[in-house]
Amino acid sequence: MDGDITLRPIRMRDQRAWREVNRRNREWLRPWEATVPPAPPGHVAQRPTYRQMVRHLRREANAGRMLPFVIEYQGRLAGQLTVAGITWGSMCSAHIGYWVDEAVAGRGVMPTSVALAVDHCFRRVGLHRVEVCIRPENAPSRRVAEKLGFREEGLRPRYLHIDGGWRDHLVYALTVEEVPDGLLRRWRQARPEAQQK
Structure with a gap:
């Protein structure tokens, strides 16, 4: 938690709020959200229901491969952030995916949420590296990574x-x-309002 922003595990009872925010933002999110590729002949690809999604996220979390969160802004569900692909052993890494309600975009919600998640991954979980993979055309999401000081490492085609x-x-x-002092601390010091003091 940081001010108006809370990162907490996703719950089944979030369904109504999650669906409302996701539905309202459908067109805004469509160019950036992962989709199910065409199914092989004889199979039908379907988007999972909310309950199926949460069950899958919980199974992956229980197996130590994922940390599924919702983002709350001023007490209301405002998006989702998932730490996925957690790999242990000699790698100790993961990647982060996220989306936020267009109504709260530009208020520092996403950079703060990513900073909270990264600090949790580094300090509590014990990961060494975190990645964020972003479509080159997604300028707002790229700004989140750049504001937080993530290094751009290159392009992953298709x-x-x-x-x-x-x-x-x-x-x-x-x-x-x-x-070394935490990403949230660095983000707080870099924010424009911090520089005006």
């Missing part, structure tokens, strides 16, 4: 299926050594 096709993504990364 990395994820999004909006009906395989899309290129830029890779941004951060390691624990780069934020």
Whole structure:
């Protein structure tokens, strides 16, 4: 939690609020959200229901491969952030995916949420590296990574299926050594309102 922003585990009882925010933002999110690729002949690809999604997220969380969160802004559900692909052993890394309600975009909600998640991953979970992969065309999401000081490492061609096709993504990364005092602290110090004091 940081001020008006809370990051907490997703729950079944979030369904009504999650669906309302997601439905209202459908067109705004469509160019950036992962989609299910066409199914092989004889199979039908379907978007999971909210309950199926939460069950899957919980199974992955219980297996230590994922941390599924919702973002609250001023006490209301305002988006989702998932730490996924958690890998242990010699790698100790993960990647973060997120979306936010257009109504609260531009208020520092997403950079703060990512900073909270990264600090949790580095300080509590014990990860060494976190990545964020973003479509080159997604300027607002790229600004989130850049504001937080993630390094741009390169392009992953046709990395994820999004909006009906395989899309290129830029890779941004951060390691624990780069934020010894925490990412949230660095973000607070870098925010424009902090520089005006």
